[in-house]
Each structure stands twice: as structure tokens, then as C-alpha cells.
Amino acid sequence: MMMTKTKKxxxxxxxxxxxxxxxxxxxxxDMSLHISPQSQPAPExxxxxxxxxxxxxxxxxxxxxxxLQDDDFExxxxxxxxxxxEQWSTPEGDANKSCQSCHGDVESMKGVGxxxxxxxPEIGDLLNLEKRINRCRSEGMxxxxxxxxxxxxxxxxxxxxxxxxxxxxxxxxxxxxKEYFEKGMKFYNTRVGQxxxxxxxxxxxxxxxxxxxxxxxxxxxxxxxxxxxxxxxxGSLHRRFxxxxxxxxxEKLANGSPEYMALELYVTWRGNGLPIEAPSxxx
Amino acid sequence: MTQTTEKSQVSRRDILKIAGVGxxxxxxxxxxxxxxxxxxxxxxxxxxxxxxxxxxxxxxVDGPEIAENGNTVPIEITxxxxxxxxxxxxxxxVAAEGNPTPEVVTFNLxxxxxxxxVKFRMRLAATQKVRAVAMMNDGSTFTGDKEIKVTIGGxxx
Amino acid sequence: xxxxxKPRVKSPKTAAKGDVVTIKTTIxxxxxxxxxxxxxxxxxxxxxxxxxxxxxxxxxxxSATLYPSISANPYIDFDMKVExxxxxxxxxxxxxxxxxxxKAKMQLEG
Numbered sequence: 350m351m352m353t354k355t356k357k358x359x360x361x362x363x364x365x366x367x368x369x370x371x372x373x374x375x376x377x378x379d380m381s382l383h384i385s386p387q388s389q390p391a392p393e394x395x396x397x398x399x400x401x402x403x404x405x406x407x408x409x410x411x412x413x414x415x416x417l418q419d420d421d422f423e424x425x426x427x428x429x430x431x432x433x434x435e436q437w438s439t440p441e442g443d444a445n446k447s448c449q450s451c452h453g454d455v456e457s458m459k460g461v462g463x464x465x466x467x468x469x470p471e472i473g474d475l476l477n478l479e480k481r482i483n484r485c486r487s488e489g490m491x492x493x494x495x496x497x498x499x500x501x502x503x504x505x506x507x508x509x510x511x512x513x514x515x516x517x518x519x520x521x522x523x524x525x526x527k528e529y530f531e532k533g534m535k536f537y538n539t540r541v542g543q544x545x546x547x548x549x550x551x552x553x554x555x556x557x558x559x560x561x562x563x564x565x566x567x568x569x570x571x572x573x574x575x576x577x578x579x580x581x582x583x584g585s586l587h588r589r590f591x592x593x594x595x596x597x598x599x600e601k602l603a604n605g606s607p608e609y610m611a612l613e614l615y616v617t618w619r620g621n622g623l624p625i626e627a628p629s630x631x632x
Numbered sequence: 633m634t635q636t637t638e639k640s641q642v643s644r645r646d647i648l649k650i651a652g653v654g655x656x657x658x659x660x661x662x663x664x665x666x667x668x669x670x671x672x673x674x675x676x677x678x679x680x681x682x683x684x685x686x687x688x689x690x691x692x693v694d695g696p697e698i699a700e701n702g703n704t705v706p707i708e709i710t711x712x713x714x715x716x717x718x719x720x721x722x723x724x725x726v727a728a729e730g731n732p733t734p735e736v737v738t739f740n741l742x743x744x745x746x747x748x749x750v751k752f753r754m755r756l757a758a759t760q761k762v763r764a765v766a767m768m769n770d771g772s773t774f775t776g777d778k779e780i781k782v783t784i785g786g787x788x789x
Numbered sequence: 790x791x792x793x794x795k796p797r798v799k800s801p802k803t804a805a806k807g808d809v810v811t812i813k814t815t816i817x818x819x820x821x822x823x824x825x826x827x828x829x830x831x832x833x834x835x836x837x838x839x840x841x842x843x844x845x846x847x848x849x850x851x852s853a854t855l856y857p858s859i860s861a862n863p864y865i866d867f868d869m870k871v872e873x874x875x876x877x878x879x880x881x882x883x884x885x886x887x888x889x890x891x892k893a894k895m896q897l898e899g
Contacts, residue, residue, distance in 0.1 A: 413696040413706055422799045425704075425862045428817040432795060544649050551650055554642040560650050562783030578701035581819070581861035632700035704860045715870075728858055732824055735856040739867075744850045746809035746870030752853075753860040755822075 383534075383619050384567055385556040400517065400622030406631055409566040414578070418630035426507060426576040426628030429583045433504035442492025448505075451489055455508060462510030462625055463519050466614045468526045475529045475610050478506045479585065497604035503583045507574045510627035517622045518571050520614060533615025536608055542599025548612075551593075563632075568593070569620040570613065572629025583628060586613055669734045674727040674763055677734040681725050683765035683773040691724075691766050691776030702756040702782040711748035711766040711774065715741070721748035723767045730760030756782050794818045794838075796891040798879055804871045805898045812843065812850075813866040816881050816889060822857035838863055840882040845895075846875035873897065 381388065384402040391399035391408060398405040407415060421427050438449040452458070466477040476484070482505055483494035495502035522530040537548045551560065552568035559565070573586040580588075587609045591601040602608050678684050690712040699705040713721045720743045726736040739750050748766065756762075763777040799813040816838065823835025835857060842852045850869045863881075874897045881889045 411696065411698065411700050414700055417704070417706070422797070422813050422815075423864065425815065425864070428795055428797060428815065428862060431797060546646060546649060550642050550646050555647065555650055578704040581703050731858045732822075733856065733858070736858040737856060738854040740849075740852045741867075742849055742851060744845065744848060744869055744872075746868045749868055750851075750853075751864075751866040753864050755858050755860055 380619075383553070385553055387557055389557065397624060398626075400620075403569065403620050403623050404567050405569055405571055405620070405623050405626060406566040407572065407626060407629065409564050410631060414630055414632055417576075418626070424576065424628065424630055426574070426583050426630065429500055429504035430508050430511065430628065432500070433508040436501065436505060437508065440490075442486065442490035444489065444491040446490045448485070451485075456512060458509045458512040460513055460516060462513040462627065463516045464521065466520060466529075466610065466617060468521075468524065468529070470525075473525075475526065475614060477610065477613055478509055480605065480610075482506060482509065498585060498588055500583070503574050503585060506585070507583065507628040510574070510625060513625045514627070515624050518617060518620050518625060520617050520621060522614065522618055526614065529611045529614045530618060532608075533611035533613070536612050537615055542594065542597040544597040544599075546597045548593065548616075567619070568616065569623060570617045571620045571623040572626040572631065574627060575629045575631050578630070578632050586616070668730050668732060668757060669728070671729045671761070674729050674734045677727055678725065678763070678765050678775075681723075681765070681767075682771075683725060683767060683775065686765045686773035686775035688775055690774040691764050693762055693764050693776050693778040695762065695778050695780050698781045698783060699756055700783060702758070704753050705756050705780060705782075706751065706753050707762060707778075708749070708751040709739075709764050709766075709776075713748040713766075713768070715743055715745055715748050717743045718769075720745075720769050721766045722769050724748070724750065725765045725767070726754075727763050727765075728754070728756065728760055729763065730758045731755065732757065736762070756780060758782055794881070794883070794887075794889050796879065796881060796889050798877070798891050798893055800877050800893045801895055803896045803898050806871055806873070808871045809868050810871055811866055811868050812877070813864070814841070814843070814879055815862060815864040817862050818881075818883070820855075820857065820859055820861045820863060824857065836884045838881045839884055840880075841865060842880040842882075843867070843869075844878045844880075845869060846873065847878075871895075871897070 381402045388402035388404065391404065395408050398407045407418065418424055437455050438447050440447045440450065462478060465481065466475050469476045479497060479502055482502065486492045486494050540547045548568065551565050555565050556567050557565065570586050574583050576583050585604065587604040590609050590612060594601050675684065692710045694708040695705060709724055709726065711721045711724065713719065715721065721741050724739040727734040728736050736754050737752060741748055759781045761777050761779050763775065765773055765775045767773050794816050796816040801810045804810050818838050820838065821833055821836045823832065825833050827833045837857055838855055840852065840854055843850045851867050853865060855863060874895060877893045877895065879891045
């Protein structure tokens with residue numbers, strides 16, 4: 350069989366599942382319901398990549414893949430980051446402004462990446478980093494927004510987020526964000542597609558087990574944007590969502606769609622406390 | 633939250649489904665579309681470059697036992713050599729037994745290199761042996777290899 | 790990457806005579822193998838970096854011939870024995886005839 354290394358009998362996992370009727374308040378008290386019923390202690394030396402029951406994808410990666418991430422030169426994502434560094438101070442658009450003109454050095458972005466997605470009262474909607482940056486382009490710089498999966502937006506998102514590297518993910522689900530959170534949680538737990546599976550079936554219930562040759566992680570967002578070996582390039586969290594949806598032969602939604610935005614909030618919140626790793630390297 | 637616990641529970645059937653997801657053939661995306669080279673092709677290639685009688689010593693091919701994805705597999709090759717004007721590795725030929733074509737990369741080193749060591753990243757279409765031949769300045773040849781297993785992802789497009 | 794390939798190099802700024810130093814290099818490049826089919830079912834033409842050269846004060850330290858089995862964003866690291874202060878020059882040769890270069894200076898320690 351493909352399922353090697355089953356750590357616990359299936360029956361046990363079934364018995365410990367998340368009941369979706371549980372109210373949010375109650376459910377958020379017990380993080381294990383959102384993460385994994387079988388979270389193992391973090392391997393020695395990798396404790397920094399765990400928080401409570403949450404485990405970064407880094408822990409599930411092989412040593413070779415981790416080594417690629419560990420060194421900012423060897424990490425291929427830095428080819429994009431370096432371009433974004435130049436972009437940061439390059440004026441563009443009708444306002445002839447650069448990011449630098451309004452924000453000063455990029456170091457001023459420290460901490461910002463840890464709290465996105467975030468509800469923006471000004472527009473009355475949830476913004477992730479990609480959308481926030483593009484708002485600055487269209488409003489502040491009067492330049493064309495970057496395409497979602499463009500090298501420019503991926504590079505800039507990584508550059509901004511990596512100013513918070515090592516800081517704990519800390520997204521808020523209170524106030525107006527709560528509605529998005531609940532929508533995202535519902536999406537996460539809803540069976541979809543021809544295979545009739547939900548995100549949770551792989552990333553909560555089967556976390557730590559193998560899907561064919563693939564070790565299933567918790568599907569955490571703390572490393573995004575990520576350089577995926579399979580993609581041979583940097584990619585966004587929403588691209589990953591599309592990939593996972595596609596795999597269970599479910600409809601791929603648009604990057605930046607309301608569903609994926611809400612999902613991003615829920616998925617990111619599951620990893621509150623994990624260190625920001627962007628830009629990470631994954632298989 | 634309208635769904636019932638019942639409906640979202642993972643069943644044995646789910647687990648079988650998950651196990652079968654992404655029945656992707658092993659074959660790094662970047663290299664698909666052509667029949668694979670055979671070990672003989674590598675032997676023929678090494679013969680062509682003058683390394684068919686290489687002595688199986690001095691050359692270490694280092695890489696992961698198992699590559700998570702065949703698109704980017706780090707490989708380091710070290711040859712035991714003083715790398716001086718009188719005694720140095722001139723060329724390192726690297727070949728793969730299971731890729732569409734045998735050639736991977738050829739390095740030309742000089743005494744300026746100081747040591748005979750190179751590191752690079754390669755594509756592996758399947759589990760296979762990566763082989764290297766080092767040719768010294770006097771024309772003598774040495775060889776080493778490493779078998780690398782390739783597992784490939786099912787999820788994510 | 791869609792835009793012009795971008796080389797990156799990590800070489801020491803200073804080193805002592807006799808040291809053996811490691812130089813790390815990479816460049817953003819798809820390394821299109823020529824074996825992959827596009828969405829239209831046709832083969833995407835090969836376009837790779839086919840050659841790399843590293844020089845110091847004009848003298849070759851090493852060179853490499855690359856084939857489609859080399860990964861996207863090709864990464865190569867290697868060593869050099871330090872004899873004198875001077876300048877590195879790195880060159881990447883693209884199938885399309887372009888040559889991308891990058892230079893870096895190195896001084897001798899005390």
C-alpha cells in the first residue's frame with residue numbers, strides 16, 4: 350500500500366475529529382482541532398519551527414531542502430528578492446514615486462508581514478500583503494498593479510514579509526475579521542471536488558502520514574511565498590491553494606478571490622506563533 | 633457552521649482516496665517527453681570522452697539518498713587531487729543514467745582552483761545513478777557514482 | 790523568470806594569499822530543456838545557459854558546459870586558490886546568444 354508509516358490507528362483519528370458544529374470561541378480554545386489530532390513533538394533542533402501543536406512545513410522537508418532554505422545565497426527565491434530590493438527604490442507610475450518615497454528603507458516593514466491578512470477599515474475588506482502592495486501601486490504610485498503571480502509581486506511580497514523573518518505569525522481574527530475567519534474555516538472543512546475531500550482530510554487528519562511518496566504537512570502558510578522545487582520558481586499561497594484544489598479535482602478558484610482570501614486568513618491563523626520563514630523552499 | 637460532524641469525518645474510503653491522489657508519473661516535469669537514456673548510453677558517452685577505462689577511486693559523488701523532487705537535486709563532486717601545476721584534475725564529466733540524455737555538465741578546472749570540488753543542482757527524471765569521470769592533466773581517469781532515489785509530489789499544480 | 794536573467798555571486802571581499810576560497814554563483818534562468826510540451830501540445834524550444842566561465846584577473850579559474858539536465862536557476866559553486874588581489878569576472882552564455890556578466894573585487898588581507 351501507499352500509506353506507509355501510519356502513526357495511529359485510523360479509528361483513533363476518526364474519534365478525535367473536529368465537529369464543525371462547535372462554536373468558534375470554543376473551537377479556537379483547543380488548537381489541536383485546527384491543526385492535528387496527532388501532533389508529534391518537534392524533532393530535536395527544529396523546536397523553533399513549532400509552536401504548540403503547529404508545525405512548519407520546514408519540519409516535514411528533507412535536510413537537502415532545508416539546507417536550500419537556510420542560506421540566503423543558496424535559496425533560489427533570493428533571485429526574486431534581489432530584484433525587489435532594486436524595485437523598492439525605483440520610482441514608477443504617474444506619481445513618480447517609489448516604495449522608498451513613502452516608506453523609507455524596507456526595514457520599516459519589520460513586523461508587517463506577521464499580521465497579514467488583515468481587515469482594512471479604509472476599504473472595508475480583508476487585505477493580504479499582495480493586495481496591500483498593489484493598493485500602494487494603484488493609489489500611492491498611480492502605477493498599474495502587478496499581476497498576482499508575477500515575478501514582481503512575488504518578489505516584493507517576499508521582500509516585505511522577510512523583514513519579519515523569525516517573528517511569530519500573529520494574525521487577528523477579532524472584530525470585522527471574524528466573519529472572514531469563519532468563512533475560511535468552513536471552506537477548509539468542506540468536502541469539494543470529484544474526490545469529495547476537504548483540506549482538513551489531508552492536512553489535519555492525515556497530517557504526518559504519507560500520500561504516495563509525499564509526507565503530508567499541516568499545510569501551514571508561514572513560509573509563503575515559497576520557492577517550490579516542483580514549480581522551479583517562487584509561488585504564492587493562492588497558487589498552492591489552486592494546486593491542492595486541482596489535485597482533488599475540485600474547481601480552482603481565482604487568485605485573490607473572496608474564498609481564497611478568507612481561506613488565507615484561516616490557514617495563516619492556524620499557524621499563529623510559527624516563525625515567518627518567507628521566502629521558504631519546499632519540494 | 634451548518635455541517636455535521638458525521639459529514640466531515642474521515643472515513644477509510646477517504647484515506648484510500650488520499651493515498652491515490654496525484655498518480656503522477658515519476659519524471660521531473662522539466663524533463664518529460666522523451667525516452668530515457670540507459671546505463672549503456674552513459675558508458676558510451678564516457679568512452680567517447682576518453683574515460684571508459686577510469687579507475688573506480690578518488691571521485692566522490694555526494695547527493696541526497698532520496699530527492700524530494702527531481703527538479704532540483706544538489707550534487708557535490710570532490711576529487712582527491714593536490715590540484716597543483718604538476719598534478720591536477722583537468723576535467724570532470726558528469727552523466728546521468730536515467731535522464732533523456734546522458735550529459736549533465738562538464739567542468740574544466742585549473743591549478744588555480746586550489747582543490748577539485750564543484751557543487752551544482754541537477755534534474756533527475758527518475759531514480760538513477762549519477763556518475764562522474766575525472767580526467768587528470770596526465771590523461772589518467774578516475775570515476776565514482778551515486779544512486780539517488782527520486783520521489784515526486786502528487787499535490788499542487 | 791520573465792525578465793532579463795539576473796546573476797548573483799557570493800565571493801570573498803578579502804582573503805589571505807594561499808587561502809582556498811569558495812565562490813557561489815547562480816542566475817535566474819528557466820533552463821528550458823527542449824523536451825517539455827507546452828499547453829498547445831508542441832515542444833517548447835530549448836533555451837538554456839550552455840556555458841559558464843569564471844576568471845580572476847583575466848585568468849580562467851574554471852569553466853563549465855551545461856546541458857538540459859541542469860536545474861532551472863543554475864547554481865554552481867567551486868573554489869579558487871588565492872595568489873593576488875584583483876577582480877573576478879563571471880560569464881553565463883545563453884542559447885540565444887546573450888552573455889550575462891558579473892564582476893566582483895577581492896583584496897588581500899594584511
